[in-house]
Amino acid sequence: xxxxxxxxxxxxxxxxxxxxxxxxxxxxxxxxxxxxxxxxxxxxxxxxxxxxxxxxxxxxxxxxxxxxxxxxxxxxxxxxxxxxxxxxxxxxxxxxxxxxxxxxxxxxxxxxxxxxxxxxxxxxxxxxxxxxxxxxxxxxxxxxxxxxxxxxxxxxxxxx
Numbered sequence: 001x002x003x004x005x006x007x008x009x010x011x012x013x014x015x016x017x018x019x020x021x022x023x024x025x026x027x028x029x030x031x032x033x034x035x036x037x038x039x040x041x042x043x044x045x046x047x048x049x050x051x052x053x054x055x056x057x058x059x060x061x062x063x064x065x066x067x068x069x070x071x072x073x074x075x076x077x078x079x080x081x082x083x084x085x086x087x088x089x090x091x092x093x094x095x096x097x098x099x100x101x102x103x104x105x106x107x108x109x110x111x112x113x114x115x116x117x118x119x120x121x122x123x124x125x126x127x128x129x130x131x132x133x134x135x136x137x138x139x140x141x142x143x144x145x146x147x148x149x150x151x152x153x154x155x156x157x158x159x160x
Contacts, residue, residue, distance in 0.1 A: 003028050004114055004152055005106075007081045008144030009092045012053040016045035020092045021058055023068070024141035026149055027075055030158070034142040035071075038062030040099040069100050076106040082152075084127060084144060085110030085120060111148060115155050127151055 010022040024034035039058055044050070083089040090108050097104045111127075112120045130136075130150045136143035152158050 003030065004157060005076055005079050005081045006111075006145045006148040006152070007076075007083055007089070007108070008141040008148070009083075009087060009089055010139060010141050011087070011092055012039075012050050014045060014049055014051050016047065017043060017050065018088065018091065018095075019043035020096055021053060022141050023096075024145045025072070025076065025081065026145050030149065032142055032145050032149075033071070033075065034140075034145075035068055036062045037068060037096070038064050040065060042099070043095070065096065065099050069097060069102055073102075073105045079106040080109050080113075081106045082109055082111045082114050082148060084124070084148065085112060086124065111151065114152065114157065117155070123151070126154075130154075 005026050005028070007023065007025040009020050011018065011020050019039055020037050021039070022034065022036050024032055026032050036058060039055070039062070044055070093104050093108060110120070111123055115123060118126070127147050130147045131138055131143060134147070134150070136147060138144070149158065
């Protein structure tokens with residue numbers, strides 16, 4: 001079995017907006033990549049209200065969408081990529097790729113489809129406990145991916 005890939009997306013959600021702000025994913029060798037996302041102008045609400053999201057930070061530090069999409073195509077072609085299953089990950093991925101007129105090169109599936117011996121509530125409890133035990137801030141996507149990697153390792157799905 002090949003090494004499962006994991007992905008986590010942080011996002012901005014207000015009454016008028018839902019868009020990705022940062023993304024992290026794992027590679028076949030267990031390394032991770034994380035990227036701040038420069039938002040597409042079409043994603044921004046007319047009233048400019050982004051809650052506690054700092055638009056200047058995203059614009060200054062964010063990677064252009066085309067560059068991010070190229071990297072995801074390179075790193076995750078024809079893969080099933082597992083997510084925690086609690087965020088609107090599919091909507092966010094679709095928004096990311098449709099902004100540049102492309103289709104995602106991978107399928108998204110909840111972690112419960114990889115770890116089938118535990119129900120979704122138990123999986124989420126274990127993921128949260130791992131984040132607490134490891135001192136991981138839940139709002140950082142790389143920490144979400146790391147917690148999923150640890151969970152998969154505990155279930156015997158990864159080496160080491």
